[in-house]
Amino acid sequence: MSDHSAPVPAAAPPAMSAPTAVPGPAAASGPASAGPPALQLTGLTKRFGEKVAVDDLSLTVPVGSFYGLVGPNGAGKTTTLSMATGLLRPDAGQSLVHGVDMWRDPITAKSLVGNLSDGVKLFDRLTGEQLVTYNGLLFGLDRAEVAERVGDLLKLLDLEQAAGTLVVDYSAGMTKKIALACALVHAPRLLVLDEPFESVDPVSAANIRDILTGYVQNGGTVIVSSHVMDLVQRMCDHVAVVAHGRVLVAGTVDEVRGSSTLEDRFVELVGGRTHAEGPEWLRRS
Amino acid sequence: MVATLVKLRFLVLRNSLKRSVWQLVAVIIGAVYGLGILGVAVAGLVALGFAPTELATTVVVLAGSAVVLGWIVVPLVAFGVEQTLDPARLVVFPLPMSKLLVGLTAAGVLGVPGIVTSIAALATIATWIRSPFAAVAAAVCAVLAVLTCVVGSRTVAALSTSLQSRRRFRELAGILVFIPLILLGPIIVGLSRGIALSADALPGIARALSWSPLGAPWAVPADIAIGDFGAAGLKFLIALATLALLVVIWRWSLGVALVSPVSSGGKRVARGKTGLFGVLPATPAGAIAARALTYWRRDPRYARQLIVVPLIPVLLWFYSNNMGSLALLNAAGPIIAFLLALGLYTDISYDGTAFATHIADGVRGRDDRIGRVAALAIIAVPLVILITVGSVAVSGSWSLLPMLFGLCAAALLGGFGVVSVSSSQLIVPVPAAGDNPFKSAPGAGFTTALSAFATWGVLLLLMIPASVLAVLSLVFSSVLLGWLTLVVGIVLGTVFFVIGVRIGGAQLDQRAPDLLVRLRAQRSAA
Numbered sequence: 001m002s003d004h005s006a007p008v009p010a011a012a013p014p015a016m017s018a019p020t021a022v023p024g025p026a027a028a029s030g031p032a033s034a035g036p037p038a039l040q041l042t043g044l045t046k047r048f049g050e051k052v053a054v055d056d057l058s059l060t061v062p063v064g065s066f067y068g069l070v071g072p073n074g075a076g077k078t079t080t081l082s083m084a085t086g087l088l089r090p091d092a093g094q095s096l097v098h099g100v101d102m103w104r105d106p107i108t109a110k111s112l113v114g115n116l117s118d119g120v121k122l123f124d125r126l127t128g129e130q131l132v133t134y135n136g137l138l139f140g141l142d143r144a145e146v147a148e149r150v151g152d153l154l155k156l157l158d159l160e161q162a163a164g165t166l167v168v169d170y171s172a173g174m175t176k177k178i179a180l181a182c183a184l185v186h187a188p189r190l191l192v193l194d195e196p197f198e199s200v201d202p203v204s205a206a207n208i209r210d211i212l213t214g215y216v217q218n219g220g221t222v223i224v225s226s227h228v229m230d231l232v233q234r235m236c237d238h239v240a241v242v243a244h245g246r247v248l249v250a251g252t253v254d255e256v257r258g259s260s261t262l263e264d265r266f267v268e269l270v271g272g273r274t275h276a277e278g279p280e281w282l283r284r285s
Numbered sequence: 286m287v288a289t290l291v292k293l294r295f296l297v298l299r300n301s302l303k304r305s306v307w308q309l310v311a312v313i314i315g316a317v318y319g320l321g322i323l324g325v326a327v328a329g330l331v332a333l334g335f336a337p338t339e340l341a342t343t344v345v346v347l348a349g350s351a352v353v354l355g356w357i358v359v360p361l362v363a364f365g366v367e368q369t370l371d372p373a374r375l376v377v378f379p380l381p382m383s384k385l386l387v388g389l390t391a392a393g394v395l396g397v398p399g400i401v402t403s404i405a406a407l408a409t410i411a412t413w414i415r416s417p418f419a420a421v422a423a424a425v426c427a428v429l430a431v432l433t434c435v436v437g438s439r440t441v442a443a444l445s446t447s448l449q450s451r452r453r454f455r456e457l458a459g460i461l462v463f464i465p466l467i468l469l470g471p472i473i474v475g476l477s478r479g480i481a482l483s484a485d486a487l488p489g490i491a492r493a494l495s496w497s498p499l500g501a502p503w504a505v506p507a508d509i510a511i512g513d514f515g516a517a518g519l520k521f522l523i524a525l526a527t528l529a530l531l532v533v534i535w536r537w538s539l540g541v542a543l544v545s546p547v548s549s550g551g552k553r554v555a556r557g558k559t560g561l562f563g564v565l566p567a568t569p570a571g572a573i574a575a576r577a578l579t580y581w582r583r584d585p586r587y588a589r590q591l592i593v594v595p596l597i598p599v600l601l602w603f604y605s606n607n608m609g610s611l612a613l614l615n616a617a618g619p620i621i622a623f624l625l626a627l628g629l630y631t632d633i634s635y636d637g638t639a640f641a642t643h644i645a646d647g648v649r650g651r652d653d654r655i656g657r658v659a660a661l662a663i664i665a666v667p668l669v670i671l672i673t674v675g676s677v678a679v680s681g682s683w684s685l686l687p688m689l690f691g692l693c694a695a696a697l698l699g700g701f702g703v704v705s706v707s708s709s710q711l712i713v714p715v716p717a718a719g720d721n722p723f724k725s726a727p728g729a730g731f732t733t734a735l736s737a738f739a740t741w742g743v744l745l746l747l748m749i750p751a752s753v754l755a756v757l758s759l760v761f762s763s764v765l766l767g768w769l770t771l772v773v774g775i776v777l778g779t780v781f782f783v784i785g786v787r788i789g790g791a792q793l794d795q796r797a798p799d800l801l802v803r804l805r806a807q808r809s810a811a
Contacts, residue, residue, distance in 0.1 A: 087644055089798045110647030117645065119805070120638035123576060125583040130576075133562045137572030138646040146567070147559075164558060166583075182642070 036099035038063045038190045038221035044083050044093035046076075046245075053079045055245035057093070061190075061223055061238070066216045068236035068253070069225040070262075072270050076245035077225040078118050081194050085115045097190055111139060114188035116179045118195045118225075124168035128159055128178045131167055132185055139186035146185070153181040156211060158204065172199035180208065191215065191222045197231060209235055229263035243270045290388035291395055316397065323401050330408040334415060341412055342507035343491040349409075349430060349503030350494045352402060356434035357441050382536060393435035403431045409506065416510040422517070423506040426524065430502040433528050440535040495520060498527035569648055573656025574663070577632075581664060586635055586715065590628040594668055597621050598676065611680035618673030619692040623744065625665040626700020630740040632657055632708040634715045638804050643797070650793030654705045654786045662701065669693050684767070688758045691770030695751035698778025700744050702785025707740045709789040709796070712803040747781050 039061040046054040054076040061067045071077050082088035084095045086102045095102040100109040136146035154160050157177045197205050212222050240250035248269045257265045267273050333341040393399050406427035413419035495504030502524035508517035561575035581587040598617045605613035633640050673689050751774040758766030
């Protein structure tokens with residue numbers, strides 16, 4: 001794999017430093033671009049035994065961007081985001097959130113980040129309302145502030161009906177939504193969302209997309225990992241394609257996809273598409 | 286199809302044994318034990334062939350009824366023990382119901398308990414060998430009895446599945462069932478005394494049982510042996526009808542269970558009610574205490590630890606009654622303080638990967654420690670005070686109160702310090718939230734026991750100063766030394782507590798992500 005991945009990142013990152021006028025929201029938050037990027041990952045590396053999950057990965061997420069992180073299963077997306085948000089200690093490399101080192105000054109850095117991680121549980125014996133309140137209090141907000149924000153978030157995410165139900169009794173989509181509310185409650189400047197749309201129904205997904213777009217328009221920054229290319233193409237203004245723990249290409253969506261669709265470009269970059277029709281007995285039905 | 290199910294059963298058993306040597310050892314020990322019981326049972330049944338018919342009838346009917354009852358009760362007690370052929374997992378295959386029933390029955394009979402029961406049941410042929418008719422009837426009725434056992438246990442399991450699908454019930458039942466198990470010792474002593482007194486009543490009980498579904502199949506050959514063919518015929522009909530009825534119920538409940546999957550209890554509260562989060566201080570530590578207290582109420586893995594509170598005094602009262610002095614009862618307070626304080630020794634393991642919330646939200650290790658201990662203290666301190674005062678009141682030894690409070694303070698405060706450190710280090714396999722709290726997680730057992738004993742040892746060491754003073758105050762009957770115990774217990778305990786929170790908090794600040802890695806690994810292993 002490394003044979004064709006090597007030249008690509010060398011060519012791609014410089015291109016993204018001068019974004020074209022295409023992405024509206026990013027351009028709207030112009031003044032913020034003077035400071036440090038919302039998230040800067042430098043040389044992140046993680047090994048699990050023999051397997052290199054993330055291999056010297058570097059990525060810059062500009063302030064005010066809606067950044068998509070795409071890649072096949074097992075590409076290292078979750079591992080990368082876990083290291084970026086302080087959940088997983090990198091073997092090497094650095095993660096800077098608005099210039100604050102996640103691993104040197106975790107408490108300051110974490111207060112800037114709203115995190116929805118994939119594959120970890122929630123404290124699901126709390127009701128939805130309690131869970132969001134819990135997160136707000138953990139971030140040090142005062143009681144009145146938390147109560148107001150929890151009310152707003154439950155309304156925004158259409159969870160008011162389920163506010164008093166234990167999270168363990170939620171459907172998968174509702175669980176994602178309450179986790180998103182937990183990530184938003186302390187008004188972070190950077191949202192890191194790992195697979196936020198998995199098993200969310202289309203209406204809720206559209207609502208979440210609107211919320212995120214509004215958040216970006218107001219100067220926030222969002223990173224979303226996903227393997228739904230179509231969604232990323234429509235929603236994000238920047239995208240990075242990750243495979244085998246490396247960034248294959250990164251830049252604005254238009255730069256990355258060129259004249260084709262993001263999905264075709266992705267398949268072209270990552271490879272592995274087969275055209276078999278399956279065994280004969282399976283085609284008969 | 287039936288053969289496939291039976292084969293599957295043995296395959297699953299073999300594979301689960303391959304996974305762990307210790308499990309294999311446990312099964313071998315269990316098998317030896319089972320064989321031993323079987324040997325005694327068969328020998329006894331053969332020997333009964335030479336005993337008076339009256340005695341043989343009483344023993345066979347009583348023992349047989351106990352066996353049937355055992356088969357029916359076990360699935361109620363042991364949720365999730367026998368999941369090898371969980372019907373819920375077979376639902377995706379196009380199996381006709383009748384074949385499913387036969388297959389499950391066959392697999393049940395061919396399990397270890399089924400084989401043991403079958404052999405013992407067939408051994409009753411030897412008991413009645415003096416009367417050929419009775420021996421033939423014994424063979425037929427043995428089959429009937431074994432089928433009743435297996436089908437009965439499956440019926441109860443299928444029925445309880447529909448109850449178990451309510452989460453609340455499942456969680457509670459797992460705990461309630463444990464209480465009689467702990468009290469088994471006193472119960473057995475009480476029962477054996479009762480039986481010794483009422484040995485004369487046993488034939489009467491057996492006669493009554495022989496007309497019940499539990500005893501009927503065992504009584505048929507006995508009635509034939511004494512020539513009472515009418516009674517034998519009726520009891521045979523009772524046994525047959527029991528089996529038929531069980532099959533019908535089983536078939537029906539299995540049908541219901543297969544289409545109504547495990548669902549939630551659906552408990553909900555009104556909007557705006559955040560419970561303890563609105564009561565405790567609105568700080569990170571306060572929020573963690575509120576969360577932990579909520580879990581003490583909603584998560585049976587925590588509530589389980591409270592079982593010791595009623596049990597220890599009962600056990601101590603029982604034993605001190607036997608000794609003829611109530612002095613032992615006074616130890617209830619300190620013992621409960623000790624056990625409750627150490628209940629949190631691996632608290633983060635109980636969080637599971639939900640602990641990621643604390644890491645992502647940038648919670649300081651100190652706040653985490655203080656919050657968890659505060660929740661425990663809110664529960665444990667009033668309980669310990671109540672129990673200590675109560676035990677002293679019962680035993681009438683008020684002069685010991687300061688000394689006992691000193692020991693309790695040393696145990697509670699020192700324990701809080703110990704668990705603050707240990708739970709920032711130890712990740713042991715624990716049952717996941719929602720599982721039966723007594724189910725041991727894979728890989729648990731040895732490591733868990735070892736780490737638990739290590740924390741016990743450390744706390745015992747920390748309690749030495751207070752304990753020495755307490756013993757001295759008892760030896761010299763000195764009230765002054767008792768008060769000294771109280772002072773030392775509180776002061777030293779506080780010191781240990783503060784040190785424990787400092788160390789544990791610092792460790793958590795440094796190593797929380799590494800703990801999460803281990804929590805994740807554990808989850809994927811489970």
